Amino acid sequence: MKRLFGVMTLIAMLSVLLAACGGQPTTTPAEEPAAEATEAPAAEPAEPTEESTEATEEPVAEATEVTEEPAADxxxxxxxxxxxxxxxxxxxxxxxxxxxxxxxxxxxxxxxxxxxxxxxxxxxxxxxxxxxxxxxxxxxxxxxxxxxxxxxxxxxxxxxxxxxxxxxxxxxxxxxxxxxxxxxxxxxxxxxxxxxxxxxxxxxxxxxDKVQGAVAAEYAFNVLGVTTAATIHDGSVYAEQLANVFAERFTELGGQIVAQEAVNAGDTDMRSVLTSIASDSPELIYYPIFVAEGGFVTSQVGEVSGLEGVKLMASDGLFSPDFIDAAGDAAVGMYLSSPDFSAFAGGxxxxxxxxxxxxxxxxxxxxxxxxxxxxxxxxxxxxxxxxxxxxxxxxxxxxxxxxxxxxxxxxxxxxxxxxxxxxxxxxxxxIAVYEVVSGDSSLWQDEVVQKVYP
Amino acid sequence: MRRLGLRIDFSQLIVWIIGLLLLALVVIGTISTLQTGKYSAQQWRDFVVFGIAQGSIYALIALGYTMVYGVLGLINFAHGEVFMSGAFTGFFLANALAENGMIDSNPILSLIAVILLSAAVSTGVALALERIAYRRLRRAPRLVALITAIGASFFLQYTFRGLYGSGVKVYPTVEILQGSVFGIQKTMIVVFIGAISMLILLYLFIQNTKMGKAIRAVSEDVETAALMGVDVNRTISATFAVGGVMAGVAGVLYAIIFKQVNFFMGFIPGIKAFTAAVLGGIGNIPGAAMGGLVLGIFESVGPSLFLEGLGIPAAYQLKDVIAFLMLVLILIFRPTGILGERLATKRV
Structure with a gap:
């Protein structure tokens, strides 16, 4: 029986390790697919492999027709x-x-x-x-x-x-x-x-994100006038690097980063990490993460004492009606950075x-x-x-x-x-900064998010 | 374990040393965090409250693991999905009730309706799981049943993905559950009370009903129980059903605090609840409840308490490490779990 537990524990630990490693690109891609694919196209063009039949519905007859003249290529x-x-x-x-x-x-x-x-x-x-x-x-x-x-x-x-x-x-x-x-x-x-x-x-x-993080930091420091901020990332390359760019720029401008926390993709209980952040009393929390975890953070901020009145800011990963659904009214008043639609070309x-x-x-x-x-x-x-x-x-x-x-x-x-x-x-x-003005995702987009900067 | 003196097993010794080192790290971390005085007493209390709320949910799910293990010796890895099926289905009723205003005019009634539906669905899924996936394999080697459980888990996940879609659904907010009493969120209180009442009901069921007695008898010795006239198949089904009810209630309680549900939500709580069951001593019902609470509290308090003291940045990313570190420590120092394996049945 003990051995069975051993196996179980190992499985449990491994799955968590896998989940934890998810953030870093530790896996090196295998060689085989590459070799297979680089040789394929030139030599025998349209010999439909099983994978490609899904894509090309061409009959085999046509394929043979093509393969007849590769010499003249x-x-x-x-x-x-x-x-x-x-x-x-x-x-x-x-x-x-x-x-x-x-x-x-x-x-x-x-x-x-x-x-x-x-x-x-x-x-x-x-x-x-x-x-x-x-x-x-x-x-x-x-x-x-x-x-x-x-x-x-x-x-x-x-x-x-x-x-x-x-x-x-x-x-x-x-x-x-x-x-x-x-x-x-x-x-x-x-x-x-x-x-x-x-x-x-x-x-x-x-x-x-060198641009996006910097714009977010500039808005926070210059426009919102906050001088202390905390960041949360989820271990993904995107979130971690964006949080770092933000922190760097924010410090450069003269602000202070009081806490740099992280959660895991798939976490649901953010209250503990938020309580930990509350002990450093930042004026703004920047969490450039994704929909599910972003929703949890947003809706749980209000439940943590010491975070009353803290400003919330996130990035393009949360710029979607799904996030508004996930966070509900708690999202109202928070800021999201995103590409600036009004700067887009006439088309x-x-x-x-x-x-x-x-x-x-x-x-x-x-x-x-x-x-x-x-x-x-x-x-x-x-x-x-x-x-x-x-x-x-x-x-x-x-x-x-x-x-x-x-x-x-x-x-x-x-x-x-x-x-x-x-x-x-x-x-x-x-990059522009948008403010969330409504928690009703059915009104997406203009009545939910409004551009405030620049 | 008891081989002391000259007959100390070398590998046991190494394991003990590793265990002691880990414990020492925990102690050092705790002391250095407490010395910095970074957190106020109220913040510590908040950590514990969050932990208890999360832990109550783990506890309810862990009961399903531990009871099934008690009667079948099988670790039902699809139990996380039983939990998900109830919570996910409950969403649709909750959403409908929110749309027609029931949830605001009759919050308690609506909540009970959602819990009933969720529990019913979870129970149905658990029963079907037993009947279709496990009954035929009862005499097969353990590993076969285990692999089947993992397969069933994937099957359920993707069935529900197919049924309800792959996106995140969000439970409506219940107005009367907003705000806090004595600085503690009302939702936390509801979840805790809900979980405790379920535990008490379960205890009464196991101790005082005929079926409860049958479950205890089967978990002690299947063959003898059968000879005494206990209908084993029915008893095992009842065990799965009870586990399903607990998981269904846990699903709604989860939705009350976390709001979001999706088809993949059962995986992590399932693994955590399994850990909780082993922590408390698998097969042991009070053990599972205790294991869940202990795990929840440690996960919530641990990163601030001992990881920060060790100077680890972004400590909350390592929350899961704490959970599984505890499991390792328990398995090293007390392999039968905190309360011991199958304590309840020995007492009968």
Whole structure:
């Protein structure tokens, strides 16, 4: 019996360790998927593997037709060439969180991608556009699973993802190895485009949190006039780095960080950690975390003595009606930083109209426009580099595709004028601070959050 | 354990040393935190109150683990999902009641209705689990049943995800439960009272009813109980049902303090409650209740009390470490748990 307990304890400990390690990108991606995928595209283009049948519904007959003439292939590329047979679709993929508490963050981005495809009329160079995707969750494990599955489909031209930075830290190297390119409209953690860690296959149209954290700190210090603050992160790359940027900037401005706490993704009881923070009596708590835990923190602040009147501030991860649901009226009066919608280019109004028309509601979160721009970058690049053969087969060389995206300069996207640097940062970062004015999520968005800064 | 003198087992010795080192760390941390005087007496009280509220929920779930272990020797890892199924289903009734205003005009009645529904669903799930997944495997090796339990847990999680969606649902706020009495949140008081009354009811059921007697008999010796005319299948079903009721009530109490429910909510409380059951001595009903409370309080107080004193930053991220560290210490120093394995049945 004792041995059974031993085993049980071990299982319990391991599962907690796994959960705890979730924050760090400790897992190194496996080699196999990469090798498999890099070899595949150029040599035997459309031999449908099991994975790709899901994406391409092409009959086998067509595939054999294409494989007959690889000898005459005029396009060479170090990373391989995607071949799209006549009548076949050009396949884009998403890797977004589409389940769990952060679902709306992912769905919001996917809608951005769909609208971008619509803007191209649903087709490119005479081929229909098709979107496939995987759930990358909001965790390193999810990122790994999604990236591995996507990397095994040689027909995928580019990927829009991931939603959460912790998924991207693991997913980006896998996608990179596979020769594909992934542009994220919502990964904001600074490390992803840090020259030391950046992989060539990864770019982003989302702002770098170096900007977001700094704007939040400036607003807190200069406008709200608070001089002491506490931060809470949840161990994810996104939250931890953002909390650190905030703390750095806040201290630089002359403020004081009195406590830097952390919780775990999946925690429910925040009262203890808040009581601990209350003993340092900060004037503001900054918690750039995600929906479920953010909801718990927000709704439990009021129950902790010593935190009466404390100001609350969070970031784009909580900018969604789900968070308003989770926190209810407790969210009223708190501040959220997010991309500045009013600084977006003129096309945004039109985008909103199309969004309303197609989905019957306002955007669910903040990164739809960034995802839209990410998709547009990929599709424009495909248009530039694709070579059409006499029989109508389209050849898309992968390295050339990447180069074309990196060469983006002063591109007028929805979110501003995009210019990609060599580390993959393409955004034109305009960050605003919004105040939550209502706890009724059915009024989302204008009657729930209002811009207060700048 | 009792081999003293020359026959000290070397590996036992190492384990004891590790255990003692951990204990020493806890003591040093505690002393240095208390010396800094960072927290006021009221804050310590708050930590304990939060811990008790959380612990009462662990205790109710732990009862399900411990009773099933008592009669079957099986660790029902799907019990966390039994808890989730009730809480998640209760949401829909609570939400409907909030929309038609019942919850504000008749809060107590509504609360009872939600608890009844939640308990009914949890009980149904627990019974189905026993009938479909475990009964056939009763004579199979332990490991088979254990793996089945883990499989059933995933099955239930994803069934409920399919039924109710993968998003987070939020229970409505009950007006009369807002605010506090003597500086303690009303919700905490309700949860604590709810949990204690369930424990008392359970105790009365086990000690004073015929079925309770049958459960005790089966957990002592299945075959002899069968020879004495106890219907074993029925008794085991009853055990699962009682565990389900407890889990269902725990689900609503959980929703009262935490509001949010989703399909994955049963996993962590399930693991914690299992820890609580082992802490108290698995198979032992008062032990499970005590284990839950102790675990809740330690989780809430521990990071501030001894981790901060050791100079560990962001101590609350290590909350789970405390829970499982306690489990390790208990298994080293008192492998049968605080109150001892199956104490209740020995007394009969």
């Amino acid at each position: 005029p396009v060479e590329d170090p990373l391989g060439v995607v071949e799209v047979a006549p009548g076949d679709s050009i396949i884009l993929a998403y890797a977004q969180v589409i389940s769990g508490p952060n679902e709306t963050l992912g769905v919001d981005s996917i809608r951005g991608v769909e609208l971008a495809m619509d803007a191209f009329g649903g087709e490119l160079l005479g081929h229909p556009l098709e979107l496939v995707g995987e759930d990358s969750l909001c965790s390193p494990e999810g990122g790994q699973a999604a990236a591995t599955k996507l990397a095994s489909n040689p027909q995928i031209v580019g990927i829009i993802g991931t939603t959460c930075s912790s998924a991207a830290t693991v997913a980006a190297p896998i996608i990179d190895e596979a020769g594909m390119v992934m542009i994220s409209g919502s990964n904001t953690a600074p490390a992803l485009t840090d020259p030391a860690e950046h992989v060539q296959g990864f770019l982003r149209t989302a702002h770098n 945004y109004e039109d985008f909103l109209a199309k969004h309303e028309e197609r989905y019957g509601e306002d955007p669910l979160s903040v990164f739809h426009a960034n995802a839209y721009d990410a998709s547009t970058l990929i599709l424009n690049a495909v248009e530039q580099v694709a070579v059409e053969q006499d029989d109508g087969t389209l050849l898309i060389p992968r390295q050339a595709l990447r180069d074309a995206i990196y060469a983006t300069a002063d591109f007028a996207g929805l979110t501003g004028n995009l210019t990609c640097d060599e580390n993959g940062d393409c955004a034109d970062p305009n």
